[in-house]
Amino acid sequence: MTGLQTLNGSARRLASAPTYGDPFSLISRDFDRVIGSIFGDRAAASKLQADGQEAAKTLLSPRIDIHEADDHIELSAELPGVEQDDVDVSVLEGVLTITGEKKSARESSEGARIVERSFGSFKRSFRLNDTVDVDNITASFKNGVLVLTLPKVAEQKPEPRKITVSG
Structure with a gap:
């Protein structure tokens, strides 16, 4: 998982x-x-x-792809027709939230015969577990695709500790 x-x-x-x-x-x-x-x-x-x-x-609701590697998780969200300035990504109390708005190019639908494109705001949220380093998440936006890279916390491998025996 x-x-x-x-x-x-x-x-x-x-x-x-x-x-x-x-x-x-x-x-x-x-x-x-x-x-x-x-x-x-x-x-x-x-x-x-x-x-x-x-x-x-x-x-x-944007379609999301999630890929996991050994050192990070990559989340890609399709946001066709959404401008970069209209997307917000935040993390609060272990919840990653992507919000945004797809704006209409026209001010009114006056005179429209058929309107099939969708406009409005969206929001997707994901609960992060302790393996994600929330302080180093990066985001990029290109061609309507938002890519978030969520680095994993480096595993702390327990080192054996030498205990002196007295007697």
Whole structure:
């Protein structure tokens, strides 16, 4: 087991499929979108917007890969469309937290026919165990991927101690 334990998901996943919700509600939403675009139904458009906001909460949870080596753990988070300045990484009381926000390029959705991209804030937290050196964690951000390197504390191998025998 790595030196991480996720606080908002399963304990350990190597690969997972994205969670998009109930497929029948997605079909219904798509049908409403088509009907609304043909007849200009405002009610269907507002329902679509509400469903889209609910789906955005699910979709904005960044996908994380965790790899462990002998001397460190590497955590990679996919953050497409997120600017480096909009990402914050912190450690408090043994919990590593990644927060951020994906901002919309447009100020309003006025005149939008279809909006499938998700916008909003996200947060992922991981409990660190004692093997992680929290004072030396490093982070880099390039091409929408945040890479955290969590060095492990050097193992203290017990040395035999010579005890003098008197008598």
